[in-house]
Amino acid sequence: MFPAWNPSQPxxxxxxxxxxxxxxxxxxxxxxxxxxVFSRFRNRRAFRAVQHLPEKAGxxxxxxxxxxxxxxxxxxxxxxxxxxxxDRVWALLRHVxxxxxxxxxxxxxxILDVGCGIGHTIRxxxxxxxxxxxxxxxxxxDLNATLIAEASRLASAERLPCQFLxxxxxxxxxxxxxxxxxxxxxHFRGNALLEFLRQHEQPATLSFLHFDFxxxxxxxxxxxxxxxxxxxxxxxxxxxxxSAARAHDARTLTEAxxxxxxxxxxxxxxxxxxxTPAPRVFHTLLGVRHELVPExxxxxxxxAARLEELR
Amino acid sequence: MTLLALYLLALLDGLLCGLRASMGxxxxxxxxxxxxxxxxRGIAGSEVASIxxxxxxxxxxxxxxxxxxxxxxxxxxxxxxxxxxxxxxxxVLINLALRLLPSTDIRSATSVFMLGPLTAxxxxxxxxxxxYGISRSSLIETWLLGLFILVLMLSLEFVxxxxxxxxxxxxxxxxx
Numbered sequence: 001m002f003p004a005w006n007p008s009q010p011x012x013x014x015x016x017x018x019x020x021x022x023x024x025x026x027x028x029x030x031x032x033x034x035x036x037v038f039s040r041f042r043n044r045r046a047f048r049a050v051q052h053l054p055e056k057a058g059x060x061x062x063x064x065x066x067x068x069x070x071x072x073x074x075x076x077x078x079x080x081x082x083x084x085x086x087d088r089v090w091a092l093l094r095h096v097x098x099x100x101x102x103x104x105x106x107x108x109x110x111i112l113d114v115g116c117g118i119g120h121t122i123r124x125x126x127x128x129x130x131x132x133x134x135x136x137x138x139x140x141x142d143l144n145a146t147l148i149a150e151a152s153r154l155a156s157a158e159r160l161p162c163q164f165l166x167x168x169x170x171x172x173x174x175x176x177x178x179x180x181x182x183x184x185x186x187h188f189r190g191n192a193l194l195e196f197l198r199q200h201e202q203p204a205t206l207s208f209l210h211f212d213f214x215x216x217x218x219x220x221x222x223x224x225x226x227x228x229x230x231x232x233x234x235x236x237x238x239x240x241x242x243s244a245a246r247a248h249d250a251r252t253l254t255e256a257x258x259x260x261x262x263x264x265x266x267x268x269x270x271x272x273x274x275x276t277p278a279p280r281v282f283h284t285l286l287g288v289r290h291e292l293v294p295e296x297x298x299x300x301x302x303x304a305a306r307l308e309e310l311r
Numbered sequence: 312m313t314l315l316a317l318y319l320l321a322l323l324d325g326l327l328c329g330l331r332a333s334m335g336x337x338x339x340x341x342x343x344x345x346x347x348x349x350x351x352r353g354i355a356g357s358e359v360a361s362i363x364x365x366x367x368x369x370x371x372x373x374x375x376x377x378x379x380x381x382x383x384x385x386x387x388x389x390x391x392x393x394x395x396x397x398x399x400x401x402x403v404l405i406n407l408a409l410r411l412l413p414s415t416d417i418r419s420a421t422s423v424f425m426l427g428p429l430t431a432x433x434x435x436x437x438x439x440x441x442x443y444g445i446s447r448s449s450l451i452e453t454w455l456l457g458l459f460i461l462v463l464m465l466s467l468e469f470v471x472x473x474x475x476x477x478x479x480x481x482x483x484x485x486x487x
Contacts, residue, residue, distance in 0.1 A: 063487055066487050067483050067484065067486075067487050070483050070486060070487070071479070071483060073338070074335055074336060074337070074338045074479070074483075075335040077335070077338050078334050078335035082419065082422045082423075083415075083419050083422075084415040084418060084419060087415050088415055091415075118338055120338070120340075123340050124340055127340040127341060128340075146487070149486075150338070150486060153486070154338055154339060154340075157339065158339060158340060158341055160340070222423065225427070225428075225431075226423060226427060229427045229430055229431055230334075230335065230427070231335070232335065232476075273416050274416070280416070281419070281423075
């Protein structure tokens with residue numbers, strides 16, 4: 001295994017932006033500390049990428065880092081577009097919404113995207129789906145104020161009916177009926193994964209859908225090739241491949257969800273292409289309140305075959 | 312006819328170069344206008360390259376002391392180039408057509424398994440096509456023209472990328 005693929009290490013973007021967990025205020029990041037992390041993992045690729053980041057007196061330059069993060073997120077949106085992530089999310093989300101309606105819940109449903117970045121998924125749904133027909137409200141949240149400002153700017157530029165908030169999506173200050181995320185859940189590991197899922201157990205929350213890379217033997221190779229061709233920044237190339245190496249397998253996700261959020265029936269959706277053994281690039285950790293399971297299975301119809309053991 | 316086919320292939324290549332250079336640089340959801348402008352820039356770039364190639368062809372033709380021999384040699388070289396470029400272009404077009412199918416899996420697969428690798432080998436195909444085309448020629452003019460066209464083809468995506476990158480950096484600076 002290459003050192004850059006060691007799943008025990010964090011991604012570069014996990015380290016170059018830090019926040020105070022209480023106030024969410026941006027904290028200064030010492031470049032040397034980030035370099036030491038990758039030096040420990042003998043990850044020369046990450047080391048070189050961080051070495052090139054601009055600094056002022058040893059502290060990473062916030063402005064430059066923000067510019068870099070925007071560049072990376074613009075590139076990542078391209079990846080989401082090539083994988084039709086908006087279509088994929090809605091293809092499952094619409095069945096969840098329909099199941100909730102069939103179960104007799106008529107109120108406006110708040111759908112919250114956790115760690116939305118520049119909000120591609122939420123904006124895609126807002127641009128392509130008549131929200132009034134489904135009586136849904138779309139919100140994206142992220143800890144990064146720059147990304148949220150960009151998401152808001154983009155939404156207003158296209159007059160999209162969705163909003164973006166800077167803050168902790170899982171805090172009980174923000175009620176939500178359906179939680180979703182794309183490419184986020186692998187950032188939570190060990191106890192942090194359990195804690196992340198435990199926070200889903202809020203009275204109003206009816207379902208969660210976490211889309212992420214599906215790990216398999218060839219995934220890092222495929223990811224490396226794809227990122228080399230499609231991504232332009234060293235950080236996007238590095239973190240994209242590491243994400244594929246760090247992705248949680250189905251068992252880790254379902255066991256963590258069942259242990260931390262017992263109020264939900266949990267399973268993996270869409271792991272295989274059609275009914276072949278070929279894995280999809282993304283799979284989805286799906287959780288729904290137990291009482292919604294029969295309606296969801298009815299709503300999914302033949303697509304219920306894509307769902308592995310919802311319990 | 313051979314020259315026309317090469318010109319059309321250059322246009323198609325320019326179009327796709329323009330598209331690729333623009334991808335990942337606009338985070339809007341609805342961006343038909345953005346991509347239309349990118350395609351236009353690609354076509355404009357390939358037109359400039361074609362005019363330069365035509366200019367070079369004209370100059371070489373005027374200066375050559377054996378114009379008829381040169382013409383026949385260039386035509387046969389261009390014909391050989393097409394033997395490499397046409398199958399490549401056909402593969403690209405077939406995969407673009409497959410993206411019209413209403414399946415996210417098929418559309419993603421064309422991107423990962425075909426269009427990505429085809430993009431990766433584009434410079435090699437360009438080099439192979441031109442070298443195969445001129446390899447049987449004994450005329451120095453044909454070799455020079457072939458290599459000049461190769462440089463133009465390889466420069467096109469690089470230049471378009473540079474221009475798109477500068478525009479992106481300016482836009483991002485305005486946001487921060």
